[in-house]
Amino acid sequence: MKTTALKVPLFTKARDYLRDPLKKKIALNSLKEILITVLKYSILIGVSYVIVSPVIGMFVNSISSDADAYNPMMFILPKYPTLERYRLAILRLDYWETLTKTMLYSVTVTFLQLFICSMVGYGFARFKFPLKKLWFGCVIFTIIIPTHSIMLPLYVYFKQFDIFGIVSSLQGKTGLMGTVIPMYVLSLFACGLRSGLFIYIFNQFFRGLPKEIEEAAFVDGANMFYTYFRIMLVNAMPAVITVTVFSFVWQFNDVFYAKLFLMPDTTVISKRIASLQKFIANEDNILSITLQELYRDAGAILVIAPVVIVYLLLQKNFIEGVERSGIVG
Amino acid sequence: MSEEIKVTTKSPSENDLVQRNDKDIIQTEIVSGDNKKTHRKRVRMSLTHRRMIVGYVFILPWLIGFFMFYVRSVILAGRFSMSLMDMDANAGGYTLKFIGLENYIKAFREHATFKQVLTTSLTNMLVDVPLITFFSLFMAILLNKKFKGRAVFRAIFFLPIILNSGAISEMMALAQAMMNGGITPTASELSSSAGSGVLAFDIDYLISMFMNLGLPARFVNYLSSAVSRINEIISASGVQIIIFIAALQSIPGSMYEVAKIEGATGYETFWKVTFPMVMPHIITNVVYTIVDSFTDSAVVDLAHDTMFKTFNWGLGSAFTIISTIVTCAILGIVVFLLQKRTFYYN
Structure with a gap:
């Protein structure tokens, strides 16, 4: 049974070509490869779209004007783009001031986390001391235990916090509620936001570094703290970058601790964004919920912008760091 | 006992290092009998002992924090959950009245939504964990090439x-809903719940098609809930x-070479080499998830609302304790089950 299609010269040529079994195999293989590539890229692009689409959606919302917001046919491309949403969102968020304060807070916490967690991780990776296994098990325990199970004791603790009467003499009352200091204290004692995980990452990384570096340092007369600071920490750059990105981003976005310690909205932007919609509705008398949401989305874009910029700047190092830092045991 | 090493050279910082160095080397040879005292008293210690102490100095911040915040908090949370708690809103002082297991009984017998919320969270988790694990493994393999x-x-x-x-994830969810169906969120919510919208896909049709295929209803439900999430x-x-x-990167390339030489197909290579090698990390991932x-x-x-909105501190603590215990129990079971099937290369 010969179909007419096969009589077309191109097809006959192809058929002749495929007679040769070797050539046939090559042709089939390349066809397979093309199909696999198409499949792979379609999966990747599809999933990427799912990830990126909310950001696109928020961005589109944030630049669409009133007419666009009520236009049901508008999708992705607003007809009359405007920057009005950003203007008002920046004004009502006190954007630059709040952002500066949040940055200051997040960067400080990140530095504390980096310093303390790398130190603890190094201690676990390189020194032998009694009960080491037990303590490291406890580190794992702090990773596993959900933070919410200790939130009330932490709340009570920092509400009464008054070591040596310093707090009450400065403030007139005990307790650190309504400030960001509890987070500094927690980070200082390696119990901050996911500190356990950072200790674990550093521990894994330091364990992977060759011992010879330290031995050389020791022979050259460096003491142990000097070795850690000037030699090991510099060599641990991939892990440092990984932890920096994680710590900064999570701290910047965190609302759990901000809510728990009643941190003021003026210093924690992630908390402030939650009330932006209501604030704008009351302050500027915008009653339509659809319009309120546009302002809220503009605010959200403003909040994630710095984080995304940090991530994109460190992205290459970050991914390399993740690969090399042996997050994996 | 104490042996001072004379400092003769000029620059002090360098001297310090040299001096320490010399001491260390001597100390490795002389292991002193009484090393209970700290270095203040210049009692000779072996290098191992010094390293031990330095090790403790390194982990000291964490150790203090662990006892101050974790151990103390866990014990306190347990106590709170077993008592009627009154907190002075201004000074922060609190009084406890021991009432035994009453809060727990209340949580299970009286509270309107707790049981429901707990079971919903649990089932969501049980649906999500295998999906997340396999999805991320699949994606990791794709991205690794x-x-x-x-x-x-x-x-x-x-x-x-x-x-x-944090705060952004809520907004992301809303924006996601919007992207799934046009600009007006209310309309899109309606259309996706009804299963047929202008842009939304007709899910009911697909579900009935799978049902007609004779697939078990539970399986179809699982799939559809997975797809919708x-x-x-x-x-x-x-x-x-x-x-x-990171796990895939740590698999030695020689294993793949051997598999290739032995004539294994891609499918076989995955199940015989890749999968066993990443198995330990599957446990890590499941725990993390x-x-x-x-x-x-x-x-x-x-729990947060019960504590900080209705000020029912004891009951809220009971909620957190129960959910923590449930989480730990699930973790224990899952790790136990997976551990048996895990192959450790090292």
Whole structure:
């Protein structure tokens, strides 16, 4: 049974070509490869779209004007783009001031986390001391235990916090509620936001570094703290970058601790964004919920912008760091 | 006992190092009998002992924090949950009245929504964990190979780690709903729940088609619930993908070479080489996923509201304790089950 299609010269040529079994195999293989590539890229692009689409959606919302917001046919491309949403969102968020304060807070916490967690991780990776296994098990325990199970004791603790009467003499009352200091204290004692995980990452990384570096340092007369600071920490750059990105981003976005310690909205932007919609509705008398949401989305874009910029700047190092830092045991 | 080493050279900082160095070397040879005293008294210690103490100095901040914040908090949370608690809103002092297990009984017998919220969170978690694990393994394998634009895709795939936290995740969810069906969120919500909208896909049709195929109803339900939660699954698997990529990188290339020489197909290579080698990390990922999904589950919100909105501190503590115990129990069971099937290369 010969179909007419096969009589077309191109097809006959192809058929002749495929007679040769070797050539046939090559042709089939390349066809397979093309199909696999198409499949792979379609999966990747599809999933990427799912990830990126909310950001696109928020961005589109944030630049669409009133007419666009009520236009049901508008999708992705607003007809009359405007920057009005950003203007008002920046004004009502006190954007630059709040952002500066949040940055200051997040960067400080990140530095504390980096310093303390790398130190603890190094201690676990390189020194032998009694009960080491037990303590490291406890580190794992702090990773596993959900933070919410200790939130009330932490709340009570920092509400009464008054070591040596310093707090009450400065403030007139005990307790650190309504400030960001509890987070500094927690980070200082390696119990901050996911500190356990950072200790674990550093521990894994330091364990992977060759011992010879330290031995050389020791022979050259460096003491142990000097070795850690000037030699090991510099060599641990991939892990440092990984932890920096994680710590900064999570701290910047965190609302759990901000809510728990009643941190003021003026210093924690992630908390402030939650009330932006209501604030704008009351302050500027915008009653339509659809319009309120546009302002809220503009605010959200403003909040994630710095984080995304940090991530994109460190992205290459970050991914390399993740690969090399042996997050994996 | 104490042996001072004479300092004769000029520059003090260098001297210090040299001096320490000399001492260390001597100390390695002389292991002194009484090393209980600290270095203040210049009692000679062996290097091992000194390293031991330095090790403790390194982990000291964490050790203090662990006892001050974790151990103390866990004990306190237990106490709070077993008592009627009154807190002075201004000074922060509190009084406890021991009432035994009353709060727990109340949580299970009287509270209107707790049981429901707990079971919903649990079932959501049980649906999500295998999906997240396999999705992230699949994605890690895809992203681990070399292809054009890999850097861009990797950057995008790790974006959820940044965006899926705190205040922004709520907004992301809303924006997601919007993107699924046109600009007006109310209309899109309606259309997606009704299963047929202008842009939304007709899900009911697909479901009935699968049913007609004779697939078991439970399986179809699982699949459809999984598909409808694809956004959450994708956005929750950022860290897991990272862990798997790192795991895949750590598999020695020689194993793949052997498999190739022995004539294994890609399928066989995956199941005989890749899968066993990443198995330990599957445990890590499952643990991480369970913990992570519990951290932002509805139970936590409920506990938080019970404590800080209705000021029922004892009951809220009971909620957190119960959910923590349940999480730990699930973790224990899962790790136990997986551990038996795990192959450790090292």
